[in-house]
Amino acid sequence: MSLPRIAVDAMGGDEGVRVMIDGAAEARRRHDQFQFLLVGDEARIKTALDQHPNMRGASEILHCDDVVGGDEIPTQALRRAKTTSMGLAVNAVKQGDAGAAVSAGNTGALMAMSKLALRTMPGIDRPALAAVMPTLEDDDVIMLDLGANTEADARNLVQFAIMGAAYSRIILGRQPRVRLLNIGTEEIKGFDRLRDAASELQAAAPGLDFRFDGYVESDKINRGEVDVVVTDGFSGNIALKAIEGTARFVTDLLRNAFTSSLRSKIGFLVSRPATELLKHHLDPNNHNGAVFLGLNGVVVKSHGSANAAGVANAVTVAAKLLEDNLTHRITSDLAELQARRADESAGESAAAK
Structure with a gap:
């Protein structure tokens, strides 16, 4: 299947152009049908492309030397949406010049620009940021919202659940289990x-x-008992950072333990296959690519510190969502929900008479 090309904000991220181009090239080695619109400083992009012959015929460069700063507040960044690499990448989706945009830049600015340019889908009040995280089982878990909305009412949470479930079906290929994040599982x-x-x-x-399986507590998010965890952006962001911090803590604790003595170092050599497997499982690059759900277009946020493999995963996520038509799936589910609400309202009116 021929996919629309993917706009890559080549200037975003901690490492800038080199890692973004390396990541796009790695994604194309995995899937040679990918086409790219590379947005950023043309000279630097061309230098990076010299290392990747597989990208020459698959890429167009849109020159731009203005970059959104990592600490720039969204309202300031919005004023330069038409001149920055991030803003132009998102605008390419709006104009139909690309099917999706990928950026590793400022999350708040990317959300603000994406929402302004693409608008929310009919039936969605607020977009949500969703990410994939590892579990103890074979399948990953999707969690949203992770920071796009600090507060969310019941209507928002229902919409988040519908969007997250549609995303999960694309990843899992089956009916997902959805739960709301809560302080307990009791009703x-x-x-x-x-x-x-x-x-x-x-x-x-x-x-x-x-x-829908009710509630889930934060200590069960990664146990493999749920496929979609739904919450507001404030709680979701706290939970995500707590999980990421715990993963780093465990990794550092093991490293310190294995280097504390000669016996520990020998023990490390014996257990190295297991520790390498753990390292791979906890590496955020292997699950990189958060998605802004609920927009009239696909926008994927790569982690700012992602390496080339992480950027490649983010690009692959964008392509997968295009291929499986995520926006159409969400639209269909929202229409079903609206029809159900209309039927219930009609039934209540009839009963009142």
């Missing part, structure tokens, strides 16, 4: 908005091709 726990969202999801899930 009485949590805020009213959580209980209201749970009630609607329980009723709507059978017609929307996902299974």
Whole structure:
């Protein structure tokens, strides 16, 4: 299948042009049908492309030397949406010059630019940031929102669940298990908005091709018992950073333990295959590529510190969402939900008469 090309903000990320181009080239080695619009400083992009002959016939360069700073506040960045590499990459999706945009730049600025240029889909009040995380089982877990919205009401949470489930079906190829993040699994726990969202999801899930399993606590997110975890951006961002911090803590703790003595070093050599497997499983580059769900277009956020393999994963995520038409899936599910709500409203009106 021929995919629309992917716009890459070549100037974003901690390492800049070299890693972004290396990542795009690695993605194309995995999937030789990928085509790219590379946005950024033309001279630097051409220098980086010299190392990747496989990219020459697959890439067009859109010159731009203005870059959104990592600490730039979104409102400031928005004023330069038409001159920065990030803004031009997103605008390429709006204009139809690319099917998706990938950037490793400032998350807040990318969300603001994407929302302004692409707008939210009909039936979606707010877009959400979703990411994939590893679990103890073979399948990964999707979590949203991770920071796009500090607050979310019941209606928002239901929409997040629908978007996350549609994304999960693309990854898993089966009906996902959806849960709301809460402080307990009992029905009485949590805020009213959580209980209201749970009630609607329980009723709507059978017609929307996902299974709603109630609540999940934060210590169960990575156990493999849930496929989609839904929450507001404030709680989601805290949970995500706690998980990432714990992963780094465990990795550093093992490194310190294995280098503390000669006996420990020998033990490390014996257990090295297991520790390498653990390192691979916890490496964020292997799950890189957060998605802004709910927009009229695909925008993927790569981690700022991602290496080439991580950028390649983010590009692959963008292509996968295009190939499986994520926006159409979400639109169809929203239409089903609206029809269900209309039927319930009609039934209530008839009963009142």
